[in-house]
Amino acid sequence: MGKKSIKENKNIYFESREEAGLTRAQASELIGTISESRLEKLETGKTALYPEDVVDMATAYKKPELCNYYCTHECRIGKDTDVPEVKVATLSEIVLSMLSALNSLNAQQVRLIDITADGVISDDELPDFVQIQHQLDQIDSTVESLKLWIASTIADGKLNKSRLKELQEK
Numbered sequence: 001m002g003k004k005s006i007k008e009n010k011n012i013y014f015e016s017r018e019e020a021g022l023t024r025a026q027a028s029e030l031i032g033t034i035s036e037s038r039l040e041k042l043e044t045g046k047t048a049l050y051p052e053d054v055v056d057m058a059t060a061y062k063k064p065e066l067c068n069y070y071c072t073h074e075c076r077i078g079k080d081t082d083v084p085e086v087k088v089a090t091l092s093e094i095v096l097s098m099l100s101a102l103n104s105l106n107a108q109q110v111r112l113i114d115i116t117a118d119g120v121i122s123d124d125e126l127p128d129f130v131q132i133q134h135q136l137d138q139i140d141s142t143v144e145s146l147k148l149w150i151a152s153t154i155a156d157g158k159l160n161k162s163r164l165k166e167l168q169e170k
Helices: 012-019 024-031 036-043 051-061 065-073 076-080 091-116 126-155 161-168
Strands: none
Touching: 012 036, 012 051, 012 065, 024 036, 024 051, 051 065, 065 076, 065 126, 091 126, 126 161
16 A cells, blocks of 8 residues: 555545555546546546546445435435435434434324315414434435445445345335
8 A cells, every 4th residue: 555645635536545555546447437547637636537537446445435425415306406415324313313203293293284285285284294314314314324324335245235235025
């Protein structure tokens, strides 16, 4: 392994390669689709990233969260449509967060039915509806965190991807 850079303001792709313990030459060889010189330009912001670059780096560095980072911080579509940033969390944190969000939503279930039954959300119903929407966003965020946890666990070789797919397809 080569020397670690002391450069400040490293971008996430630069840091991820270093965290994976790879030199640019090693990373380029492992990725297979990005030359060492292009990788240097991507890491220093001298050239634009393509989504394929990010997917390849995420796979090589075993950091699937790079894809979400790209979509939330660099991709115009993701930024314009407010793709939420997914937080890396432990399985227990994800489960507790999900249970908390589901419990909160259960408490609001009757109110949601009342608000939406007539197909119109009136001004007086709007504050409650927004609160319920936040709870739904929390559930969505937790589901996305679980998906990221699964992808990371597969990348680390701690979860059998083919067995998981087989069970999901049943």
